[in-house]
Amino acid sequence: MTTSPMTVLFADNRPVEIAAMVSLCLITAALLFEHVGGLVPCKLCLTQRLPHYGLITLGLVSVIRPHNQTIWRPVGALLASVTAGVGLQHVGVEQGWWEGPKGCTSNLSSGASLSDLTQSLLETPVVRCDEVAWSFLSVSMAGWNMLISAGLALFLIIASVKAMRDQTL
Numbered sequence: 299m300t301t302s303p304m305t306v307l308f309a310d311n312r313p314v315e316i317a318a319m320v321s322l323c324l325i326t327a328a329l330l331f332e333h334v335g336g337l338v339p340c341k342l343c344l345t346q347r348l349p350h351y352g353l354i355t356l357g358l359v360s361v362i363r364p365h366n367q368t369i370w371r372p373v374g375a376l377l378a379s380v381t382a383g384v385g386l387q388h389v390g391v392e393q394g395w396w397e398g399p400k401g402c403t404s405n406l407s408s409g410a411s412l413s414d415l416t417q418s419l420l421e422t423p424v425v426r427c428d429e430v431a432w433s434f435l436s437v438s439m440a441g442w443n444m445l446i447s448a449g450l451a452l453f454l455i456i457a458s459v460k461a462m463r464d465q466t467l
Contacts, residue, residue, distance in 0.1 A: 313457035314370045317378060317450050318357020321350040324443060331439070337431045341399055342388040346443050349381035353450075371461060375454035378447045385444030391428050392438055398428055 325347060331337045339347075353374055360370045391398035430438040437445070 313454055314360040314374050315357050317374050317454055318354050318360075320446065320450055321353035321357075321378075324446060325350050325354065328439070331432065335432075340426060342384065342391065342440065346381050346384045346388065346440065349377040349384075349447075352377045368461060368465075371454050371458040375451050375458060378451035378454060382444050382447035382451055385440050385447060388440035389438065389444055392430050392440060394428070398426075 328339070328343070328347060332339055356370055356374050356377065387396075388398075390396045432439055434442070
């Protein structure tokens with residue numbers, strides 16, 4: 299009897315393990331860019347990493363306690379959705395669609411007083427959220443995180459729905 303790739307992909311705790319491995323790869327890449335490539339992360343970059351740490355932890359927990367898969371998949375989908383959402387926010391800031399967090403973007407307006415301009419300069423970190431530090435195929439790191447994380451979220455949602463349908467059959 300042969301097993302289809304889809305059966306293997308969605309078996310037991312495999313979806314959560316796959317998501318954890320993808321998150322581990324993304325975090326590893328981010329840390330390499332930071333510590334080897336010298337790209338210091340901004341506030342939004344660091345925020346995007348947090349749900350990935352959660353997904354990695356969830357993957358480890360799912361290996362230790364594999365019988366709780368009905369909860370691990372939706373929790374993983376939520377974590378992946380959160381980091382995709384922060385990635386979307388970051389892309390919007392980079393593209394100038396909206397303002398970033400206070401002190402994370404350059405928001406010097408010509409109508410501001412000297413005191414406001416000075417305060418704004420003092421609050422603005424060296425690494426700004428509205429500047430693209432690196433891109434590939436015209437997509438920034440935040441954009442790649444958003445796309446990959448949205449794919450992970452979709453994958454885990456499909457896995458959750460499939461598991462629920464299989465339980466009712």
